[in-house]
Amino acid sequence: MKGGTVYFDNAATTWPKPYSVRKAVNRALTEYGANPGRSGYPMALAASRQVYRCRELAAEFFNLNNPSNVVFVQSCTMALNIVIKGLLKNGGRAVVSDMEHNAVMRPLHAVSPGYPVYDVATVFLGDTERTLESFGRCIRPATRAIVCLHASNVFGVRLPVREIGMLARRHGLAMVVDAAQSAGVLPIDMQADCIDYLCVPGHKGLYGPMGIGMLLCGSDRFIPPLLEGGTGSFSASLRQPQDLPDRFESGTVNTPGILGLAAGIEFVKRQGINEIANREMRLISYIYSRLERMKNIRLYTPKPDFSWSAPVLSFNIEGRHSEEVADALSKKGIAVRAGLHCAPNAHRKFGTLDTGTVRVAPSAHTTMAEAGYLCGVIERMAG
16 A cells, blocks of 8 residues: 555556655656757767657657657647547548547547548457458548557457558558557567557656657658747747657757656566566456456456467446446555546447446556455455
8 A cells, every 4th residue: 555545547647756856846856847959969969868768768669760750748648639630630441449539539530520531340259360350341442541459458458559550551551559558568560560650658657757658650641730839949940840750849848858758668668568567467367357256246358378468457436427436445455447448439338338438457566455455445345
């Protein structure tokens, strides 16, 4: 128990942040306080070097060949908005899965509120072949991109991203991946996975602060900027610079967030992404095994397994709304999230749109004792 809280809301944001991340944020405020990329005096140059170092770390971590194609944005949601609205600005359609988060679905709706510009593929849990067939059937002449999550933020269902990426490549489509629930937990290789645009939050599996995300561009397709403004480059022209990352980085970047994110990536590398994933999966499997033996507990998937899932679990107690259960757990010092988790499509698929679900997600800091305490409280509530 950390700070009096048993924290299982890591799918929303990981907590606590590693000491190295907190230290890096503080250093950004005390040692690298100048505006990076705007001036030539020592502190500004040092800040610029630290920002570029994070680009290098991220490019290496996700196997992107050019660090300058790592763009810092406010969030994974902003990255998805940039790509979706840019790719479909002049028309075209996208293929999405039937489990997408509103960070994908709302920008698609905004592109054309009166007429859907997307086709929905069905995800068959653990069945790559049928899932690929469904994606393939959705591709039509007007399709410009496949936009899909890597893992569901509600049920942990994992999509066969590499195979879907290869399908997109064969059809000449842009492959856009929402890695909100997978970056830092599941291995991602932009080259091998045929990912053109990877949208990443900093504050979840990479253990960085809130308010920082990344758009990693592995394609030379031109996407127009979502915002225009000062970049510190080509200032005599009213035209937004076309080169990356300046095309998408108008205004002062979030240096404390970026340095914290760099420390978070290094934390994940030191721990080992496979070690973190295996640890979290052991915890979520233990919780699942305990819950499936309890009365009045509703589970929606088979026992989590790396072949088809990420370490995220949703459940309900029969006869009780998910938010009521979450509130009762909170009174016992347990932090979980309940409701629709900004992903109504996933709830429609699993029949939980009316009640929502209680979501449990561990992190690298979660202990087996905390998992046991959670299960004990749920068992008493359900009984």
